Amino acid sequence: xxxxxxxxxxxxxxxxxxxxxxxxxxxxxxxxxxxxxxxxxxxxxxxxxxxxxxxxxxxxxxxxxxxxxxxxxxxxxxxxxxxxxxxxxxxxxxxxxxxxxxxxxxxxxxxxxxxxxxxxxxxxxxxxxxxxxxxxxxxxxxxxxxxxxxxxxxxxxxxxxxxxxxxxxxxxxxxxxxxxxxxxxxxxxxxxxxxxxxxxxxxxxxxxxxxxxxxxxxxxxxxxxxxxxxxxxxxxxxxxxxxxxxxxxxxxxxxxxxxxxxxxxxxxxxxxxxxxxxxxxxxxxxxxxxxxxxxxxxxxxxxxxxxxxxxxxxxxxxxxxxxxxxxxxxxxxxxxxxxxxxxxxxxxxxxxxxxxxxxxxxxxx
Ligand SMILES: [Zn+2]
Ligand SMILES: [Zn+2]
Numbered sequence: 175x176x177x178x179x180x181x182x183x184x185x186x187x188x189x190x191x192x193x194x195x196x197x198x199x200x201x202x203x204x205x206x207x208x209x210x211x212x213x214x215x216x217x218x219x220x221x222x223x224x225x226x227x228x229x230x231x232x233x234x235x236x237x238x239x240x241x242x243x244x245x246x247x248x249x250x251x252x253x254x255x256x257x258x259x260x261x262x263x264x265x266x267x268x269x270x271x272x273x274x275x276x277x278x279x280x281x282x283x284x285x286x287x288x289x290x291x292x293x294x295x296x297x298x299x300x301x302x303x304x305x306x307x308x309x310x311x312x313x314x315x316x317x318x319x320x321x322x323x324x325x326x327x328x329x330x331x332x333x334x335x336x337x338x339x340x341x342x343x344x345x346x347x348x349x350x351x352x353x354x355x356x357x358x359x360x361x362x363x364x365x366x367x368x369x370x371x372x373x374x375x376x377x378x379x380x381x382x383x384x385x386x387x388x389x390x391x392x393x394x395x396x397x398x399x400x401x402x403x404x405x406x407x408x409x410x411x412x413x414x415x416x417x418x419x420x421x422x423x424x425x426x427x428x429x430x431x432x433x434x435x436x437x438x439x440x441x442x443x444x445x446x447x448x449x450x451x452x453x454x455x456x457x458x459x460x461x462x463x464x465x466x467x468x469x470x471x472x473x474x475x476x477x478x479x480x481x482x483x484x485x486x487x488x489x490x491x492x493x494x495x496x497x498x499x500x501x502x503x504x505x506x507x508x509x510x511x512x513x514x515x516x517x518x519x520x521x522x523x524x525x526x527x528x529x530x531x532x533x534x535x536x537x538x539x
Pocket of ligand 1: 227228229230248249347348
């Protein structure tokens, strides 16, 4: 066999490129990183599209400590490059090179007490994409890179080739988080639903409630532009916070999704829930001013309050199915403006911080 300049077989594989985050002082550096030596059960994925989530911004803005250096980003989709041994997707089928996939935000061992009790997102040995320090084996550990190294224990869900990337990309954060919360409050088509906070989570919740057959969906947000968007996503009533009590009196509030994380909004969720109401607290992911409540009203009203953070693999599979079938597909696609290339990650983050666009995306060479 002769080797020519175009013969790639004898060359070492091109390295990956990732935006390495070294903290608020040092910021990002776009670096070449070696491709991993996969261990059994691991996959290498070539990233198709990633988006900057609010929790990435919390880290970048110094509101949340993270081990350093790291590759941020957990909302991403990509194509399988290779697997080490047999690795199956959520459908039980073997994953092969070329499969288009999304994956859980973290790993789960399947054996610890938390995994066995149905909360694998809180596995005692969880490792989360976009949240951990780079180490000798695991360098490509976030979505802001050309490749992502998926560890064993990561749940992987296949994506249909025709599903637009901009629709699929929030599946493994915002969409699956909403699906999990809906499962945990037993969302039913008969429920009058209240959605507080109409960012990416809220718009997903509005569309998901409609998809599940709910005919009353009250969306509440301080921002008129977000309220208008919520209406387009299927909200049947839109109100500013001052109007929420009146709207729920009129239309009901069986299930309340609190997605804003604002303490006053959390308080209002407690105030508006109907008899036997179920409240999902989702938005409160960082410490906020305390609220108080008078407990006998909860007792007498048979109220259920559920905290919900991240999700399980079955929630992610349902999120992907939902994005595939939703009538709001084009609306979801329209939420994401043209992506920034990876080497403009700093500009992309600045825009994500400044603009009120629900998501800014990063694309890869
Ligand atoms: Zn996220
Ligand atoms: Zn576990």
